Amino acid sequence: MATNGSVPTVTIRIQRFNPDVDKKPYLQEFQVKAPPGKTILDALHEIKEEQDGSVTFRRSCRHAICGSCAMNVNGKHMLVCDAPLREHLDRKGVLTLRPLAYLPIIKDLVVDRSSFWEQYQRVKPWLIPPENIPEKEFRMSPAEVAALRDAEHCIMCGACYSSCQVIALTKQYIGPHALLKAFLRVLDPRDSAPAARLADLDRGDGVYRCHTIFNCIDACPKGLNPTEAIETLRKLVIKRQAFEAARAERQRRLDQPIEVVGEAPALSGGE
Amino acid sequence: MRIFLMQRWSAVALLVFLTLHMVVVHYPPGHIDVSRVLERLDNPLWKAIDIAFLVAVLTHALTGAYMVITDVQRFNVYKRALAWVGVVAGVLLFIYGTQTILAF
Amino acid sequence: MAPSDAITHDVIVVGAGLAGTWAAMSAMEAGVQDVGVLSKLHPLRSHSGAAQGGIAAALNNVRPVAGTGPRGPLEQIPPDAEPIDSWELHMFDTIKGSDWLGDQDAIEIMVKDAIDIVYAYEHMGCVFSRTPDGRIAQRRFGGHSTPRANYAADWTGHVLLHTIHEQALKHGVKFYSEWFALDLIVEDRVCKGVVAMNIQTGEIVTMRAKAVMFGTGGYGRAWKITSNATANTGDGVAIAYNAGIPLMDMEFVQFHPTGLYRHGILMSEACRGEGGYLLNNAGERFMERYAPDKMELAPRDLVSRSEQREIDEGRGVEEDGQGIYLDLRHLGRDKIMERLPQVRDIALKFVGVDIIDGLCPIQPTAHYSMGGIPADADGQVIADAEGTPVIGLYAAGECACISVHGANRLGTNSLLDASVFGRRAGLAIAAFIKGGAALQPIEGDPTAPARQRIARLMSDPPGSKGESWAALARALKETMTANAGIFRDEVRLKTALADIHALQERFERARVMDRSKRFNTDVLGAIETENLLIFSEVIAVSALERTESRGAHARTDYPKRDDENWLKHTLAHKTPDGPALSYKGVTIDWEKYPPQERKY
Amino acid sequence: MYRSTGFIAFVLRRLTGVALVIYLLLHMWVIGGINGGAETFNERMEFLGKPFFRLLEIGLLAAVVYHGVDGIRLLIGHYFQVTEYRRGLFYAVIVVSGILVIAGGVPILLFALE
Numbered sequence A: 001m002a003t004n005g006s007v008p009t010v011t012i013r014i015q016r017f018n019p020d021v022d023k024k025p026y027l028q029e030f031q032v033k034a035p036p037g038k039t040i041l042d043a044l045h046e047i048k049e050e051q052d053g054s055v056t057f058r059r060s061c062r063h064a065i066c067g068s069c070a071m072n073v074n075g076k077h078m079l080v081c082d083a084p085l086r087e088h089l090d091r092k093g094v095l096t097l098r099p100l101a102y103l104p105i106i107k108d109l110v111v112d113r114s115s116f117w118e119q120y121q122r123v124k125p126w127l128i129p130p131e132n133i134p135e136k137e138f139r140m141s142p143a144e145v146a147a148l149r150d151a152e153h154c155i156m157c158g159a160c161y162s163s164c165q166v167i168a169l170t171k172q173y174i175g176p177h178a179l180l181k182a183f184l185r186v187l188d189p190r191d192s193a194p195a196a197r198l199a200d201l202d203r204g205d206g207v208y209r210c211h212t213i214f215n216c217i218d219a220c221p222k223g224l225n226p227t228e229a230i231e232t233l234r235k236l237v238i239k240r241q242a243f244e245a246a247r248a249e250r251q252r253r254l255d256q257p258i259e260v261v262g263e264a265p266a267l268s269g270g271e
Numbered sequence B: 001m002r003i004f005l006m007q008r009w010s011a012v013a014l015l016v017f018l019t020l021h022m023v024v025v026h027y028p029p030g031h032i033d034v035s036r037v038l039e040r041l042d043n044p045l046w047k048a049i050d051i052a053f054l055v056a057v058l059t060h061a062l063t064g065a066y067m068v069i070t071d072v073q074r075f076n077v078y079k080r081a082l083a084w085v086g087v088v089a090g091v092l093l094f095i096y097g098t099q100t101i102l103a104f
Numbered sequence C: 001m002a003p004s005d006a007i008t009h010d011v012i013v014v015g016a017g018l019a020g021t022w023a024a025m026s027a028m029e030a031g032v033q034d035v036g037v038l039s040k041l042h043p044l045r046s047h048s049g050a051a052q053g054g055i056a057a058a059l060n061n062v063r064p065v066a067g068t069g070p071r072g073p074l075e076q077i078p079p080d081a082e083p084i085d086s087w088e089l090h091m092f093d094t095i096k097g098s099d100w101l102g103d104q105d106a107i108e109i110m111v112k113d114a115i116d117i118v119y120a121y122e123h124m125g126c127v128f129s130r131t132p133d134g135r136i137a138q139r140r141f142g143g144h145s146t147p148r149a150n151y152a153a154d155w156t157g158h159v160l161l162h163t164i165h166e167q168a169l170k171h172g173v174k175f176y177s178e179w180f181a182l183d184l185i186v187e188d189r190v191c192k193g194v195v196a197m198n199i200q201t202g203e204i205v206t207m208r209a210k211a212v213m214f215g216t217g218g219y220g221r222a223w224k225i226t227s228n229a230t231a232n233t234g235d236g237v238a239i240a241y242n243a244g245i246p247l248m249d250m251e252f253v254q255f256h257p258t259g260l261y262r263h264g265i266l267m268s269e270a271c272r273g274e275g276g277y278l279l280n281n282a283g284e285r286f287m288e289r290y291a292p293d294k295m296e297l298a299p300r301d302l303v304s305r306s307e308q309r310e311i312d313e314g315r316g317v318e319e320d321g322q323g324i325y326l327d328l329r330h331l332g333r334d335k336i337m338e339r340l341p342q343v344r345d346i347a348l349k350f351v352g353v354d355i356i357d358g359l360c361p362i363q364p365t366a367h368y369s370m371g372g373i374p375a376d377a378d379g380q381v382i383a384d385a386e387g388t389p390v391i392g393l394y395a396a397g398e399c400a401c402i403s404v405h406g407a408n409r410l411g412t413n414s415l416l417d418a419s420v421f422g423r424r425a426g427l428a429i430a431a432f433i434k435g436g437a438a439l440q441p442i443e444g445d446p447t448a449p450a451r452q453r454i455a456r457l458m459s460d461p462p463g464s465k466g467e468s469w470a471a472l473a474r475a476l477k478e479t480m481t482a483n484a485g486i487f488r489d490e491v492r493l494k495t496a497l498a499d500i501h502a503l504q505e506r507f508e509r510a511r512v513m514d515r516s517k518r519f520n521t522d523v524l525g526a527i528e529t530e531n532l533l534i535f536s537e538v539i540a541v542s543a544l545e546r547t548e549s550r551g552a553h554a555r556t557d558y559p560k561r562d563d564e565n566w567l568k569h570t571l572a573h574k575t576p577d578g579p580a581l582s583y584k585g586v587t588i589d590w591e592k593y594p595p596q597e598r599k600y
Numbered sequence D: 001m002y003r004s005t006g007f008i009a010f011v012l013r014r015l016t017g018v019a020l021v022i023y024l025l026l027h028m029w030v031i032g033g034i035n036g037g038a039e040t041f042n043e044r045m046e047f048l049g050k051p052f053f054r055l056l057e058i059g060l061l062a063a064v065v066y067h068g069v070d071g072i073r074l075l076i077g078h079y080f081q082v083t084e085y086r087r088g089l090f091y092a093v094i095v096v097s098g099i100l101v102i103a104g105g106v107p108i109l110l111f112a113l114e
């Protein structure tokens, strides 16, 4: 980090590759100022707007909710929009940006996530509702909702997928993101076909292709835990008939109030 | 899925057998010769244990090898053929190994 | 003769946020076979997913604990207790929030449909937060007189978007992900299709359809401090305007009171809904002065103006005095971790403040566009003040102005608007298609103008050096913030307009550095900037004409609302000499909801 | 290439697993010498008794021990919720295997040097 007055200047190395003209990817260096509060995405914008307009990356929301901007920063996957520039420099004060690993590169930092989305669709991410739909909402307990938190919160950024060495070996593996989505549906008390879903995961490229590498947890910028979801699914796959029976039982009372166990917490506070 | 579970159960079995094997056969470390092995294998129980060990290790090794190969997308298309190769190899190795154990 | 490489669908939807996806899904559900949706982002990256706080509907699940006042704790309503909420109340709140500029027939449809649409989301698998007895949890939101914001922690928009996208996939909607709409093909008030670019290859194609629907979202990117995603450049609005469709009520732009200081990123209104305070540099809860009753929970326009006044009068915080503090410390760790985890994360990462024990600097941020493409309650786009339809063209969501929000939107009403009118547009389109709509013949090559634009951006300018589109965009944002922001007056608006004209002229010389075809975001950035310049001019002209203060449009030189002259919608038509304005009446039920003074 | 403790563990496990399979085949061949009579068996054992192979045996021991201990880690992972401690568990595997390998390796080494 070279210091210039009080605001340091840092080097950012960006992996460039346009398959139409380049034979193979190469790194290009840029210098940017690094005042506090500046994010890596801010730096990328600055480079694109002021230094080289052809530097290409995806982004949209800029606060870690749309999942566009996942990429590899000094070896770690992250969302660059909420990553403070100064916190991620390597020992030499350099930031090296590469596209998500193991995926075909469209251009520079933009990767082709087709296989990722195909697997997402493959798990039939939509709810298969029970036959009798109540007039009002299905009743779900706060605990049932809490169990789905991780799966529901996934922004489909692909960081987990592209950190998993199994994906490096085979794109036939369904992948942590799709398994997390499957988990969401299987565990949702409103879904009426968990056994069929689990049967579909019961294959060589389903839950059993995961080698418990844990990279998906390390890489997830939202702090989610696909591995645990996969382990749960593995157990349920075996017990799927019993699980479905229990689900059918639960669904008979889906329109009835949850019995309140213990003291119900207030919903929203005041002064 | 069968292969995954076979691999886990054989792993658990191996934990037991392998520990036993290491302790009984290889320690104290010394020159292993026929007589020592013959002595132990005189007992039919030991013969049974070794055959079980053989089954476990073959199961584990072959399912493991199968996993390693089918993890690679290019080989995944042959997974049926590979599974059969595994089964055949397993049977052959089992026969060979059992013959060995019984020969003592 | 249509170009031979044209892509054809029965229906083409531009935009895959809540509005577009609902439309596509419900058209398929109603029996249309062939619906294509194009989106410049992957559908799940649409800005709807960024919404945090909730979606409004009078479900009557939750009420304030009796006797604890307007900010006291909430509890679930026991099964046999009196309901406290109703669509009528929701309607009144919305009308009042709109400063009586909202069309009351459309508002009635929206608030009645609200209940159904929230249950529809729930039945489709949306994971809402719950009351102890298992109903959908609700929280307070500014301008709503009861707790009726149905939420999923603080990622409500995210779960709604994922849910509806899943349903669209289930129904077989065809998505064109990362396709950028460039032009709309409209002749003699008949819509025939769109021209779009496949971003990945850079190809420009004609897409023909019997009906086209726009759900392209908002245009907050014209301001420096904004809560909006980088994609919210108002493309749809600009494209429609270029195609001869007027734009309605563009002067009404909502500034949200709690944008993260300097970044503009939204700190959800749920922060205040859950009981957060706003403090000035003296540590005062200054809202006492401006809305003694509702305090921090007054509607957004009012709170933003109050903040801006504090800032302008020197009571702001941070080094440049442009900030205000949001104080959440008294909520306690548990509640913050449970209800506002995302908000906490954002504050930690961007300004390094942990809201559990620190004061978070915020400032007003450009947030929501009330104006847009004029449409009726079925999403049918209209061409003039008389309501003449543009056959085969529909719009819903933030890019449309069905005018349920009038001069100011209430929080949680826009996810609702996008969903309700997206669905209605889908159903109307289905009826239109099944009623025998046909593909319209197209003359010549409709892609030619877009090709020329791009060729020019990629050519070397004659003589002098080219302009950088990014610099032009920055200059536009500066002037819009300074001169067409929260407070406006004639002098400032004229300055803004002059600046915009100068920038438009400079844009003629704008060039891009990236000359390749594949995934050229440099070209897209330039086109988006051009779009910003197009609608910003409309905003400035409309705002200059409206000599009153209403809702989000606050003129310091005309501080009063003027119902006599201005209880009407602005329509801006494109002419060679710039926007020409005409006006359209507001639908008001004079018996039930006559205009009143708007006080909180 | 995404690096992490999980990745290192995975690669080591793979390599040791494959090495063990190769060894297993070799091992069975050696022991199978008995089918050709005690003579052949002792001959083949003799061949492996050379100090060079004794040293290789330490490698074999390390492989088996690491693979086995890591296997235990994975089995724990399957049946208990331990993802939070994933790094700690990996280091624990390294330490435990290290101890076992030293404990088992020293006698082999002493014997080989005899």
Ligand SMILES: Cc1cc2nc3c(=O)[nH]c(=O)nc-3n(C[C@H](O)[C@H](O)[C@H](O)COP(=O)(O)OP(=O)(O)OC[C@H]3O[C@@H](n4cnc5c(N)ncnc54)[C@H](O)[C@@H]3O)c2cc1C
Residues within 6 Å of the ligand: C014, C015, C016, C017, C018, C019, C020, C038, C039, C040, C041, C042, C043, C045, C046, C047, C048, C049, C050, C051, C052, C053, C054, C055, C056, C156, C157, C179, C180, C181, C182, C215, C216, C217, C218, C227, C228, C229, C231, C235, C236, C266, C367, C368, C396, C397, C398, C399, C411, C412, C413, C414, C415, C416, C418
């Ligand atoms: C930070 C934030 C928080 C919010 N929170 C709430 C809340 O709590 N409650 C609430 O009710 N409202 C909230 N809103 C408002 C609400 O989210 C939006 O008004 C609503 O989601 C708009 O939905 P939409 O479908 O109209 O557009 P969007 O979701 O913005 O979708 C626009 C779509 O159009 C596509 N598109 C745009 N231009 C083009 C083009 N040229 N070519 C092709 N495709 C294009 C985009 O890719 C995208 O798919 C919030 C808004 C913001 C900014």
Ligand code: HEM
Residues within 6 Å of the ligand: A210, A211, A212, B007, B008, B011, B012, B014, B015, B018, B057, B060, B061, B063, B064, B065, B067, B068, D010, D013, D014, D016, D017, D018, D020, D021, D024, D067, D068, D069, D070, D071, D072, D074, D075
């Ligand atoms: C103590 C005994 C052992 C235990 C507990 C054990 C455990 C395991 C486990 C849990 C796996 C699965 C790894 C995964 O899915 O990623 C595995 C894989 C494997 N094991 Fe073992 N194992 C043992 C001994 C052996 C032996 C003796 C051999 C060789 C003959 C062997 C060969 C393999 C192979 C080839 C694999 C596949 C590699 C892989 O999938 O990464 N294992 N072992």
Ligand code: SF4
Residues within 6 Å of the ligand: A153, A154, A155, A156, A157, A158, A159, A160, A161, A176, A177, A180, A219, A220, A221, A222, A223, A224, A226
């Ligand atoms: S699990 Fe995490 S890393 Fe994987 S797609 Fe979802 S948010 Fe991204």
Ligand code: F3S
Residues within 6 Å of the ligand: A163, A164, A165, A166, A175, A176, A209, A210, A211, A212, A213, A214, A215, A216, A217, A226, A227, A230
């Ligand atoms: S990294 Fe891959 S192997 Fe499994 S635990 Fe995660 S999916």
Ligand code: FES
Residues within 6 Å of the ligand: A058, A059, A060, A061, A062, A063, A064, A065, A066, A067, A068, A069, A070, A079, A080, A081, A082
């Ligand atoms: S820009 Fe949306 S996640 Fe980073």
